[in-house]
Amino acid sequence: MRRRAVVVVLDAVGAGALPDAADYGDAGTNTLAHVAELARGLRLPNLQRLGLGSILPLQGVAPAEAPAVHGRLHPLGPGKDSTTGHWELMGVAARTPRPTYPNGFPxxxxxxxxxxxxxxxxxxxxxxxxxxxxxxxxxxxxxxxxxxxxxxxxxxxxxxxxxxxxxxxxxxxxxxxxxxxxxxxxxxxxxxxxxxxxxxxxxxxxxxxxxxLAPTSRSHLDELREAGVQTHAVGKVGQLFGGRGFARQHPGATNAEAIASTTRLMDELDEGFVFTNLIETDQVYGHRNDVAGFHGALREIDAAVGEWERLLRPGDLFVLTADHGCDPAHPGTDHTREYAPLLALFDGHDGRRHDGPLADVGASVLRWLAGRDAPAVPGAPFVP
Missing domain, CATH: 3.30.70.1250 (Phosphopentomutase)
Structure with a gap:
């Protein structure tokens, strides 16, 4: 059977403070919960049905009766930006933090x-x-x-x-x-x-x-390419990996453009991997503490999820997740050190809860598409 995998990253849609969040000044952060609270309830029927409200309590989003595989994912290394999050999803974890410049550059x-x-x-x-x-x-x-x-x-x-x-x-x-x-x-x-x-x-x-920077270690993307899997980046994903690991890159400067690219690929491709970033919950709304805009972007994504579900075929793996947080209730406008939500649909899933490293996503894509694991790369599959 020809198989496809689609991973969509909801940029900055964090799901609660990580245990070390206080080290980053981010204690008590929770992007999704605080957006829901400040918006007086989220209206996301498709994400609710898949189990977003089963991951953590969210005002306006009830737990699902028959959820997808759901849970929260955490990084293995330091950091809280898009590069860190996307690399971790593909099994690349930094050992030491990259330099930052709180007083400007020398x-x-x-x-x-x-x-x-x-x-x-x-x-x-x-x-x-x-x-x-x-x-x-x-x-x-x-x-x-x-x-x-x-x-x-x-x-x-x-x-x-x-x-x-x-x-x-x-x-x-x-x-x-x-x-x-x-x-x-x-x-x-x-x-x-x-x-x-x-x-x-x-x-x-x-x-x-x-x-x-180019990834600092071998990734699940490298494994996929060596296995002959066609890999497609939508939006800034390809740039975050320095182009490494992708056969083709597709436009996605806005959510609408990235959604259209992903929809087209799901309609046309018979096999392969699509890795999409939806940027506006970070770039346009998260960094401006724009709760109404953030909720509006989530509703646009929710509508797209409904369309993507209709395009799923037997043999598809579909994953929704995030890379970090950007909590509008937190002082400032920077990223926040948070868990990422996980929602995953695939043949035979039992709706169980799965909590683990972000790298479990890449490990699952590799097993799903190549039928094998990569023991030298972090991550454990949540697919059979």
Whole structure:
């Protein structure tokens, strides 16, 4: 029988604080529960039927009578960003945390960026991506300056106005900066953040691009490719792995685009693996503490889940999960160190609860599609 596996990551849709969350300043966080509380109840009929309310108590989402396999997943290593979460889902766990810059980048890094670009750097501080272009966008437009900033995560972000530096040139610059950020400054990602518009109405464009480190160890993606499985990345997933492990990459700069790409692949593919990221619960709503927008994005995802269920065939594995949290009830706008929810549909599932490492997802995909395990890669399958 030809088999397919689809893993959809609901970016930043955390399911409760991890035991070490206090070490990150994230004690008591719970993205899903707090969004539900602040929204006065979630309305997610398809996710409810699959068992979202069976994973943890959620206002407006009752436990399911006949749930899918459900539970909570945790990382094996440190970190709380998209690279960490997606790598962990495929069995790559960092041994030590990547560098972060709570006081901004040192002069040596800024000097290297200015020399590589021939442009002046402004900001150089941890800040919110929307606020930073409101504060420095006019200088970026007028003077061609680069807005360099970071967050609690291991990232170096460069924003530039497209009239002063076209997006393709910003991408090229960030690729060069990625090569500079090695050794003690080997950040998880260098992120290009083009924006356009006039002062007072600046907007980030759809041409964001992530330049991540290559995975630091063998992954379930490597195992799948060696087994001859066709692998498809939707959205920023391919960028998070530096393109490694994927035969094809498909557009997904917005949730609507990623949902459309995933729907098309599920309709057309007869076999293979689809790995999708739905970015807006993180990028658009999570980092802005926009509870109404977050709930709206979840409702859009819920509707897509109903359509994806109709496209499932015998021999399909379908997984919904997350990579970290971004709790709107928590001070600040950064990611939060949380469990990821798990919902999994496949032939013969018994609706049991499964709690374990994020890597169990990759291990399950490998067994489902290749009929074997990878003992050297973390993770234990929850599929037969």
């Amino acid at each position: 002069p040596s890094v800024i000097d290297a960026i200015e020399q590589a670009s021939g442009r002046r750097v402004v900001c150089n501080a941890p800040t919110d991506g929307i606020a930073v272009i409101e504060q420095y966008g006019e200088r970026a437009l007028r003077d061609g300056a680069l807005i360099v900033y970071t967050s609690q995560d291991s990232v170096l972000q460069i924003a530039a106005h497209t009239d002063a530096l076209p997006a393709t040139e910003l991408h090229g610059l960030c690729a060069r900066v990625r090569k500079l950020m090695v050794g003690e400054h080997a950040v998880g990602r260098v992120i290009a953040r083009p924006f356009d518009g006039a002062p007072g109405a600046f907007e980030r464009t759809r041409e964001r691009r992530d330049f991540a």
